[in-house]
Amino acid sequence: MGILERGGNAFDAGVAAAFTLQIVEPHLNGPGGDVPVILYDVRRQQTEVICGQGPAPAGATIAHYRSLGLDLVPGTGLLATCIPGTFDTWMLMLRDYGTMRPRDVLEAAIGYARHGYPLVERITETIRTVEQLFRDHWPTSAAVYLPEGRVPEAGELFANVRLAETYERILRECQGGTREQEIERARHVWSQGFVAEAIDTFCRTQDVFDVTGRHHRGVLNGHDMAHWKATVEAPIHYDYGRYRVFKPTTWSQGLVCLQQLALLKGYDLDKLDPAGPDFVHLVVEAAKLAFADREAFYGDPAFVDVPIETLLSEAYNAERRKLITERASLELRPGSIAGAGGKVEARVSAGKRVAVGATGAGEPTVGEIQTFASGNTRGDTVHFDIIDRWGNMVSSTPSGGWLQSSPIIPELGFCLGSRAQMFWLDESHPAALQPGKRPRSTLTPTIAFRDGEPYLAWGSPGGDQQDQWIPQMFLRHVHSGMNLQEAIDAPAWHTEHFPGSFWPRESRPGVVVVENRLPRATIEELDRRGHKVEIGGDWSEGRLTGARREGVRLKAAANPRGMQGYAVGR
Template sequence: MSFINPDPFTTRPEIDGTFGVVTSTHWLATAVGMAMLERGGNAFDAGVAAAFTLQVVEPHLNGPGGDVPIILHDARRGKTEVICGQGPAPAGATIAHYKSEGLDMVPGTGLLAACVPGTFESWMLLLRDYGTMRLRDVLEPAIAYARDGYPLVERVSATIQTVEQLFKTHWPTSAALYLPNGEVPRPGTLFTNPKLAETYARILSEGESAGGDRDAQIERARKAWSQGFVAEAIDRFCRTQEVMDVSGARHKGVLTADDMARWQPTIEAPLTYEYGRYTVCKAGVWSQGPVLLQQLALLKGFALDGLDPTGPDFIHWQIEAAKLAFADREAFYGDPAFADIPIATLLSDAYNDERRKLISDKASLELRPGTLEGYGAEVKLRQAEGNREAVGAMGSGEPTVGRFGEVRGDTVHFDIIDRDGNMISATPSGGWLQSSPVIPELGFCLGTRAQMFWLEEDHPAALVPGKRPRTTLSPSMALRDGEPYVAWGSPGGDQQDQWNTQFFLRHVHAGMNLQESIDAPAWHSEHFPISFWPRTARPGVLVVENRVPKATVEELRRRGHVVEIGPDWSEGRLTAASRVGRRRRAAANPRGMQGYAAGR
């Protein structure tokens, strides 16, 4: 039985064709990706070009100094894989060093929070091993937008305004780029980043100096990044600059050129969970991706078919399952290369059959991780308090979804499927303009993913040199009846695998198409600790869009949820693409008026 949507209206049509589809969080990246497909490139070529474009046109959400997990399906080999583009902690990033600086948490901004940038090397790996196009093909659109200009969306201007005084007072290199003539650029302004254009143009030039061989050009470009002028500029900036961060003090960085030279992205099998007809694929426990799988393991015990996806049962069960899965994330997740993570147990039916018994008709107001002897760590709660706008003004954390669901920016996402059935889902993030000062020779700043480490040696996510932080970035892919079917994802920090789960449940159980599943009213819990500085929690808080029916809100409050009402269109920035036979479909989020899908 499926729920029939009584109001089939959507904000836009679900894209439907046979040639290929591209959907992303910015229309320019979608257009660039589609152009690559039209020129004969495959989904992976299109993904690389779209990714570099997103670095330019959404600088408040991602940048070259950030990181990325990628899930892909290679149709030629019939294989689904994950590329881990999450750079590790530098060699100098020890707990002892941070505590010697008087810190009990890794700051949410500045140089001390930088891990090895993971994006460039990951896109080069993808292009070399899965793509077909040349380096020039995929870099030229981004270089052109950085050099010639692109229209600023409203959220870029708003983000710059939030950190205007920080830039003027403490980060002059950022002020020089993002405050032209000392003023916040207005939305719609044609904005340029000449230094970033020069950086990528130089990488391209050095790559092409290797001769006509495509792979040789890519390898030379990688060398320019991780062993050449880019790494040298990053090393010099971290050694010579003392930068104000959210701790209220100035610190030098610990990231070095040697750290960059020693790291390369890795390829691994996805974690999977069988859910009815579907095999859902996520990145490993170095990400938060498995919390989606565990939510499905918990929700498998409830009769979701036919439920109103805006009704109280649907929302209550999903949120209560999320509370349990995220509690386990807090206690158990970390880099499996450094700690034994019991993920097979956490995703097992036996374990979740027991966990499910904790879900009642009342909202839980406690954080309740499971107990597995010999594993995990104590979860310490910090109650949220104070002025979030003041925190934002220091550029701290991942400025994702505010108390009332307002999207303030954080991350980007895209999904692409080509004619041959190749699929890619990626969530690039980090290195956003408000995270760290611009390195003037390069035109971009470093990321701050190290803030997700704990400065407690016995924690699975404890800071250790060479270790990957537990990222929130979480693309998704699912097979249906054994065939690759759908790719989807959303920006949103800790909310990603709440919205990703809601999308999937609406599509599977409520019979909604991709666009309907994205447009439907959404919500998120703030019950568990956020992954970013200052790592606070708001137990019991459930933020819903104003479009959720009033009767549902009243019933959720009766069940004990602390319900807060956000604006009508405020939750998530989902995109999705699917393939069935020759058909290629895609959809994009209308919230924020930036995301678009294209295809034919």
């Protein structure tokens, strides 16, 4: 908000927010992670996507991982690392859409990193969960996150001076000349200067303990860093009544939201109670079908021909709609499209989440920090939506490089991400690992037009749940007349029916997790229809935010769940 009030636009503010979130929510995202951005630029009158999803390094081949005795990419450590995509993405957005210099958008983040910020409870909970991992195997992380050899307390002032020094050095080495020249030098320092050198050395020399219980070196190197840049591309979209909904293409899971809308378009949702059993059942069953198609068809479109037009066509969805009955499906049922898709592999887990010793993996849902029967710990991600006075819009979901993903690189003060765990080690699969290929990410920001005008930016953290909560909010707003805050606050749910995107890639057929606030009659009817209903906390589903434009009026709403979401405007 300070950036906006100093004359910056939504793109300047987005960059400043993103760098600050890396510092104050390190359990949710970091400089070594990845990011998709979807934006509307008033000047160009165009909706575009910036792809900050770094691809697999040149040395990341299926043969290499199989030679290590692996059938899945580990969920933590250096083997799970793709090329970090966040820094170049923010510099590209600043250069082409913003108005400020690198120092303007980095000064808040540097201040918090150098002088400290009060730790939120979730950070200390996360550190406590991986404390033994840090002590026994990741001493560079222990040096940062276990100050004086202890888990810091919630509310304690916490600093990461080395990370502040990293960003300060980038600013020193890029200063001088025009705004654009400074930005380009900053990009060079990151990808070919001291940052890339430190990452190259760490990956080549460190044997890092990961979720497999063994030590592995990474394959990311300086050559990979030097030869990748963030790119701008067109979004995909689907028309739903008065609305046109835009998403990143199939290197993300964004299409799964659009597929759900295409299926649900065939029902009169205006007449249904958004907390009633008919509404919940239809939305859950549509999600099962769409996510099954995600597993069968989605991948980096630079490598895979994904039949997007067919998947969104009325003919295809009319046939798929016939599979939705009054009974809950317990099968994974991807569609069949000639010449497209691959086999769907599901690792079925019958167990519930249990507290066990953690080694760390995955991308979190919100709710309690939990470990799973397989031993992996899940974190989360961040999301923001910004609309400025001119009508520019940004929706973005920065993620990865969270403190529990891999060890801190001591010269830099941050760790690398673990997005490569989303690849399959199966050459025939659309999401198969391949050098230079983007993993099929769960990150999925959203923009919608209404009656041809830019209207709404929204999204959520939460891994596989993102494109369940995102359409739920939209449907409640569109069909039930709820305002943004009501649509966010309403009782929510998610299904775990399909293979998870994160190690160990398990599925729980038929399982629907609902908030306890859902009416008892709805829960009982879902159970009668064959859903395996699990009841979560009253406020345990999602971390949605949204910003909306109606003429000159701007409105925003944020999720009360987790007490880390805010809506700010003036």
